Amino acid sequence: MTAHASPSTRRGGAMAAAPALTPALTPLVLALLAAFPLYSVAQVVPVVPRPTAPAAFVVPRPMPGWRVSGTGTTVAPVNQANAAGGTNQSINQTSQSAIYNWQSFDIGSTSSVTFNFPTQNSSALNRVTGSSAPSQIFGSLKSQYTNPDATQAPLVGGSLYLINANGILFGRNAQVNVGALIASTLNVKDADYLSGLTNSVAGRGASFSQDPGLVPSLFTDDRNFVVVDPGATITTASGGRVFLFAKNVQNAGTITAPDGQVVLAAGASIYLQDPTVEKLYASEANPNYPAVKGLLVEVGAGSGTASNLVGGAIATARGNTTLVGMAVNQLGRISATTSVTQNGAVFLLARGDAVAGSNGTVNTKRATTSGVLTLGAGSAIEIAPDTAPNTAPGGDGKPAVSDGNSTFTASRVELAGKTIEVQSGASIVAHGGIVNARAEATPNYQDSGSVNAYY
Template identity: 35%
Template sequence: MTNRTSQRIAVGSRWRGFSRSQRMFCAFLASLQLLLPSVVVALPTDGIVVGGHAEIQQISPTQLTIQQTTDRAILNWQSFSIGANETVRFDQPSINSIALNRVTGVDPSVILGSLQANGRIFLLNPNGILFGVGAQINVGGLLATTLQIRDDDFMAGRFLFAQDPLKGLKSVVNQGTIHASDHGFVVLVAPGVSNEGMIVANLGKVVLGSGQALTVDLMGDGLIKYALSGKVLDHVMGVDGKPLSSAVSNTGTIQADGGHVILQAKASGDIFSSVVNQSGVIRARSLENQGGVVQLLGGDETLVAATEAGAMRPAGDVSGAVVNTDRIDVAAGEPNAARGSVTMVGARVGQFGSIMATGAEGANGGEVVIASTTRTLLASGSTIDVSGSGHSSGGQLRVWSDQDTFFDAGAAILARGGELGGKGGFVELSGKENLGYAGSVNALAPFGSAGTLLLDPRNITIAAAGAAYNPGVNNLFGNTPAVDVTISAGSINAAAANVVLQANNDITVGSAINMANAGVGIAMQAGRDINVNAAITTNNGNISLTANDSSAIAANRLAGTGDIVFGVAGANLSAGTGNIDLTIDSSAAAPFNPGSITTVRNLTTTTGNITLNSRNTVSLSGAVNAGSGTVSINANSDGALAQGFTMNAGSSIATTNIGVNAVSINVNGAAGGTGAVSLRNITTGAGGTLAIATNVGGNLTGGAISQVAGTTLNVGTAALSTGSASADITLSQATNNFGTVSVSRARNVTLRDANALALGPSTIFGNMAVTAGDSVTQTGALSSTGGASTLTVTTLNNAGALITLTNPNNNFANINLNARNAANTANTAGAIAYRDLNGVNAAQIRTASTVDLTAGGAITDSGTLVGSTLTARTLNNAGAAITLDTATNDFATINLQSRNAADTADANGAIAYRDTNGFDVAAARTLNTVTLTGGGRSPIPARSPVPL
């Protein structure tokens, strides 16, 4: 075709009445005329079809039509511009057809009129492309680039574009309106790209990319995949001849509801003030089955996990600043919409505007990921909202920097549950080196559980006034000299989400925390120590402290043991109906080194449970009061060490819980552990169990269990175990009050109770001594494997208290049973009954009432037996003797019987009895001899058998 008469653009000199964008455009055109006098705005010129089939038709002076008859066609043009009120139309075989338009001349393309196509248009001009104000682009899909492609690659479907090394670095700019069909695409790629107008590609993809190479994959559904490469290392000139300040910039509006919007720059941060500048509006509302996606990428998009909680860090090559100062919207546009997502990645990332990723009914809040290698800033005035709506839950926000993250005062994060239901969302703010936290987070849920706020720098100090980062206007990403992060207690107190503080090294509570919102808790996780130097109080929210946390980054954890230390009096924890959990992670892989929980101050809940877990020592220095909750203490939990559990002066444990787990104390979680337990005042509800074991790991070396003088154990049931043949249990304070005590595997056991006591199933290696202020009974067998073991039971009660131990499986070598007055100066009328599986020796029995002894073997004495009536019975088929011949025995009546095991017939066991006084014989049954001696007389042998 022949050239039309060109028309140069004239720009008036009067500015009054022009908008800012119009004035900028006019200035651009004026500079364009001065810098590039040959540039004209007219229809495309000198078109030649060099691939495929197409016909170029000039319909009128203002209209050009290209009739394309093959799915791919290549047209070379000397120039490709469209003036205002001019139209270029491509008629293509289908929406998937592509017309590649290559400019071979020296002029940039200036599109001011209308470009129409029912298929896809590729526009390639190494001199730059401008879609000016008033331009109307309506196509199935558009790729506009300054990069080049080989004809044979294009025709073969290999869409490989690259910068011409002989050409300068130029840009693609849109100031008009570009509209792609639903499921279509708009791809603007050059060393520099800017959108100042309107781009629409609903259900499709919009890409603004800076790079020197591009690979495109056109999929069958009309969508597009792409890959940028070739970092831009030099200044990029706009079509006005001036260097661009941003490699990729959006100051206009981009709409891709149900689709993807990607702003990506492969460019040096030293060349541009920002590699990606989002200062306009990006809308990619989420639809059902089509979540909206927005990505601002200052380099490679590859992300990898930075923390166990899910924060992501850049894994590829990133550089420069990525900034959002206006609005990004991926909110659910309808009920049941798929989750929207926003990603911002760069060397430095600044969030100044708003990001909306809210949900809808049946659609939870979206996901926002912000990650940098150097510095991440959520500036004052910025808002990120991933809240749910209706019955839906809040979404997720993860913010990370390999170095510094700052959340300024005046910045807001919302991750609320829906107003009708749903849970609060998850918010993580992490800085590998530093974290400044002064903004506000709200992840509450009116009808569901509150969400979580996780903070994750290297070191954290909580102080009355947190040192909030306060950058100057020109110091967007300035360095901060702080080594540690200081967070204001006030910002935690006002938290509207569960707060999680994660420090790779230490956390120090230096100012009291008093969280206001109901149900909102706090968790602290430190790679090394947690130092509690002030009180922590929640409004019925959980409190969790974990030191030596193995999820910390090892390279940022300093050497030393990981401890939880309560440094001063008043550093108390109170959680209301929430739980309190103190844990030393057992990980011992360097540099991790588990320490202890020491000098624990007051811990208080009303219904919540209290749990202390330590690989090493646990020591209490305050009152642990769980209300109706449970108390669980685990010391030396993973080590074959000597550390145990100690209650220091002023400490106590109390609960009204009546369950089997009311108070549990476990020591020595591994074989070989020898840690001991030292107790002070402990109280449970009626029937509540105090369970103490120093052999949790099944070892045979558990340490002793003891009680400090002047203290009281007031529990429903005690279950005690050391697992060791050399470790004793000594709970001997006169004010103790046990309902039932059971012992499993200990050497010697000493128990004292101010009241009645029931002995549960107990197996020991040595002696058992029990003293009670009232009756002593049993609910299970008592036995000792010691060959010379002794069971001593004494009741101290002026009215007389029973001793009833008649389980047929009892097994002690010796017994010492006494019913005495409270002063232990006289016998009282407390009946004594004892039964043994085997033979038994009575070392001493004292009462003013009856004594009943039954044994499966011989019954002997080695000390004085005193009472009113003595009944002694052996149950043994072979016959077992009864030999009670101590001269000081004293009973008024005796009943002695050698019987078979079923107690249905007499057996062949000799009977001998001696008394210091005279006595009555109620019965003496045996098939052997009976020898009775009384009142100091010589023994009187009786012929066998002699029934009396």
């Protein structure tokens, strides 16, 4: 089934609804169909070229002058053969942040790369500057930091940035275990990286953008991709983030970021901002409390496609998942949970051409053009009550799902696009939450003009 809005048609309001949206004519779908006429949209997921996989023993190759910024215990990565016929590579970093230039950044199926950091908040920016080939991860990629208890093993943590304008592929059986992962074909400025992205988040510029020194065709051709293949897994520590930025972003694997954020953003530039900037995303219960954990994300020029494919699974317990681009395809499964103090949120935003502005007090980055959002046949979005026991002081050990708290924020699903297509069997389940569907030719950042379903 399909729901479509003409640019001049808007309806809103609250309605009673069943606790779950099923493949039948559910309250949200009925609301969409009542407001907008039926319309058929042919949404195509771009085909990604498949280069020859690296040999099983392959690990990243450093450029001369490999460590551009920061310090470490060695002047080059340390490589050791393993029993599986692969290579174990270690990067031993002693500074909080560091910048590395690589000839290539590939990991074979029986090989591993481990970044050893001094603290949980350490990070490494890795740029592929010496090759025109995409990065291919088929083995293990890990970041860890020294355990405060010296008798115990290191803990998963720290942030890895991987920048390759030629594309990034996480192949079948790839295993990524990090504090946070930012994989992008778009570049980030050294100064902004070293600031923890605070310069661009608070400012008016893009956080990630196409490198002006690169051949323009690198954005227009089919090499500009970040893809997670079936069988690949990306997992962060609690509170971590997975940011995948390119013209074409696809997930068919499993991405998990508990208490964190997963973003698939497709465009020639990526704008990040604090969620308190936009009142639209404020809590229903407390306007001073944001209803999304993480950052708001918009994309600039470039007709990008962000897709969670059939078989793709994204899980952000008590966190946020955002897919944004001129074409957004939700064909797989997206799940989150909500507790009394932390809400789950899913944003599917088919829009782009973002520009920087100001609302009088703070800088804003807002999209100016809407695109096509597709909820594919059999796809599922679910935000369920958190069943974890309340172990806080005074807690009763039962799940903390009561909303008798002034800062309680209901779970939220935001759907936005010029055209919203809901195919047969697509489902949305948001227990105790809100589903907002905003079909409009020009993105509207005011809290009006949407079809709302309250659960």
